[in-house]
Amino acid sequence: MKKKIKKSGFDNNLTNYGDIEFSSYLRRSFAKSMGYTDESLNKPIVGIINTSSGFNSCHRHFPEMIDALKRGINSNGCLPVEFPVISLGEVYLHPTSMMFRNLMSMDVEEMIRAQPLDAVVLLGGCDKTLPAMIMGAISAQKPFVVLPAGPMITSKFENNRLGACTDCRRYWSNYREGKISRHKISEVENKLASSAGTCSVMGTASTMACISEVMGLCLTDSSCVPAVYSERLNIAEKTGIICAKIARKKIKKIKKINKQDIYNALVCLLSLGGSTNAIIHLTAIAGRLGIKVDLREFNKISNKTPVLVDLKPTGKFYMEDFYHAGGMKALLKELKPLLKLGTSNIEGKSLSTIINSNSKSFHDQNVIRSRKKPFEKHGGLISLFGNICPSGAILKRSAADKKLFEKTGKAVVFEDIKSMSKLIDNKSLKISKNDFLILKNIGPKTVYGMPEAGYLPIPKKLLKSGVKDMIRISDGRMSGTAFGTIILHVSPESSVGGPFSIIKNGDKIKLSVKNKRLDLIISKNELKNRLNKQISKKIPNIKRGYLKLYYDSVLQAHEGCDFDFLQYKK
Secondary structure: OOOOOOOOHHOOOOOOOOOOHHOOOOOOOHHHOOOOOHHOOOOOOEEEEEEEEEOEEEEEEEEHHHHHHHHHHHOOEEEEEEEOOOOHHHHOOOOOOOHHHHHHHHHHHEEEEEOOEEEEEEEOOOOOOHHHHHHHHHHHOEEEEEEEEOOOOOOOOEEEEOOHHHHHHHHHHHHHOOOOHHHHHHHHHHHHOOOOOOOOOHHHHHHHHHHHOOOOOOOOOOOOOOOOOHHHHHHHHHHHHHHHHHHHOOOOOOOOOOOOHHHHHHHHHHHEEEEOHHHHHHHHHHOOOOOOOHHHHHHHHHHHHHHEEEEEEOOOOOOHHHOOOOHHHHHHHHHHHHHOOOEEOOOOEEEHHHHHHHOOOOOOOOOOOOOOOOOOOOOOOEEEEEEEEEEEEEEEEEHHHHHHHEEEEEEEEEEOOHHHHHOOOOOOOOOOOOOEEOOOOOOOOOOOOOOOOOOOOHHHHHHHHOOOOOOEEEEEOOOOOOOEEEEEEEEOOOOHHOHHHOOOOOOOEEOOOOOEEHHHHHOOHHHHHHHHHHHOOOOOOOOHHHHHHHHHHHHOHHHHHOOOHHHHOO
């Protein structure tokens, strides 16, 4: 009599040997070499994606979190099995972690699909990690739950609070300006990242964690409890319990991201004054679902969404302050009239129910304002359009100097990173504080992989004269921890012949935040002539490996920089 093979637990997704019973027999034999009993092997399996790595300091506390997850999973009748995927430690990757986000998403997708999992926990935090895992899990079409790493706590330097990584830029700028010594900048280096966890400001990691919470992908407070707090382990155990219930079908309504979730994520992003990178990641996540993020519609949302959170780099507080001030519970309560309340979370609870159940939670309005007294009346980010960015560009206006919002200036152009690095501090560089710094050829379809080089340094001679900010424009990105009047993600990029590529030294450019415009002051005929006369770009001689796949397949910034073949297809 043939053995009945279950399509769950260890008998799910059996290796193909041409004999299904043999496949089950062989798999169980090897599983028993790890000490599993038949009782364990007959349970539903909850996978734990472990993104810890010696090259990812943000995730060094994961062993404890995994222990807590396993407690929750075991207590609810499932078998926890952790497994590794690619880990993206932001500061450890060359040329940039963004180049490898899609590779990680493919790894996550295929390992979820190939292995015997009934549900899976996505454990990660560092910048590109959460979006990569969410993208991959969506495409794998298995139930998943997100567990963010949590933010670092702050340290002190000379009685000033210090947190990665906005403060590192402030001190580095002071060092370049000659205000502090090499000894002092070394002291800052020693104290900047003071614990496990992601950057302690509203950078990309924290922004994506908060967005995951508002989309219902993780439990309440998962986004903002500091990494080293005991509450983080408590949340991990509860997350394990929920994921086990999903695996055992005790939670009937499986969370699936929809258009309303993406809308709520955009509202949250704007109210947080969050990272510019989140626009790219959200667009890529939406693209895996066949949902389009329209940058013109994004501006309409921004016009009616106030900035309510006063965190660095746009404000003065840190993630631990955000948590103690009420965190996402307090923010969502204030945003309630602006949100789509019918969406649900991983427990099957509606967003409306979640907000109402937390309506009496503590709320410190020094950190999280009410809608009646916002820090800014309009959202922290906007899209700009014009003759050099017909598909859009992004400005984080909450981190910019309002005095520069309506301005015309002369272009000082760098054709690539190498020329910028060589010339930016050259004493012979002709530049004034009213000029616009332009950096080309650092978009997604370059060998640089769209690095965070859009945060162009202000030339030393201007720094020493007291200049703190100036308009900087590129087709690259900047860190979510950065600040300044910086225009990013110009699309289409210069390397594919976009009109951004035709800007010359001395050209006049006009920025109007009020009108959401960025234009080269040039006649239509001259614009057309320059585009027609462009010398075709030299295609990099990439013959093999992931870099070739990346270069051949990556989409533009306004499309999320995903690979064309990974997007949702009907």
